[in-house]
Amino acid sequence: ELANEASKYKPGVISKELREALDMPESDLSVAPAWITIMKEIGKPPSYEELLIPGLDMEYSNTGYKDKGSTSRAKKNS
Amino acid sequence: QDSDRNPNATLYFGNIDPRATELLMYELFIQFGPVRSINMPKDRILRTHQGYGFVEFRSSKDAEYVLDILRGVRLYGKLVKLKKVDGKESSKRTQIGREGR
Numbered sequence: 622e623l624a625n626e627a628s629k630y631k632p633g634v635i636s637k638e639l640r641e642a643l644d645m646p647e648s649d650l651s652v653a654p655a656w657i658t659i660m661k662e663i664g665k666p667p668s669y670e671e672l673l674i675p676g677l678d679m680e681y682s683n684t685g686y687k688d689k690g691s692t693s694r695a696k697k698n699s
Numbered sequence: 700q701d702s703d704r705n706p707n708a709t710l711y712f713g714n715i716d717p718r719a720t721e722l723l724m725y726e727l728f729i730q731f732g733p734v735r736s737i738n739m740p741k742d743r744i745l746r747t748h749q750g751y752g753f754v755e756f757r758s759s760k761d762a763e764y765v766l767d768i769l770r771g772v773r774l775y776g777k778l779v780k781l782k783k784v785d786g787k788e789s790s791k792r793t794q795i796g797r798e799g800r
Binding site: 627630631632639642644655659660667669 | 723732733774775
């Protein structure tokens with residue numbers, strides 16, 4: 622049951638619930654979580670080094686970490 | 700399945716507010732590495748968690764990184780406690796909540 626519900630969560634996308642728990646503005650999704658600043662100092666998560674992280678590699682948005690190849694795909698969609 | 704858990708990639712987390720669910724903790728941890736398993740022991744009667752749990756990442760590198768990046772993070776105003784679960788501790792996991800060693 623957890624696995625099922627968990628599948629809707631993606632790294633780089635922060636839910637309203639988590640924003641609230643972190644005392645982040647819930648409605649202003651342009652505000653990055655505090656750990657983005659720490660990532661700038663200590664580097665990306667070891668398992669996500671190959672991904673593009675909003676706030677580090679591009680302007681912050683609450684849209685998830687991206688595959689390096691997916692930016693071209695994403696452009697097609699927009 | 701519990702015995703498959705890699706203690707070097709597992710962290711204990713504590714001081715968790717009752718409002719923070721297992722799913723919320725999962726959502727937090729996947730920001731920093733893929734989570735293989737997460738477990739917050741529940742009170743059998745109240746079915747609520749007891750303010751702590753264990754999260755297993757894919758590798759010990761992920762776990763180390765989480766210790767670094769989540770230092771000082773608060774959920775619902777409460778400072779999240781994190782520590783490594785080494786091999787010795789995980790074999791007597793029932794005692795893990797004890798302070799000091």
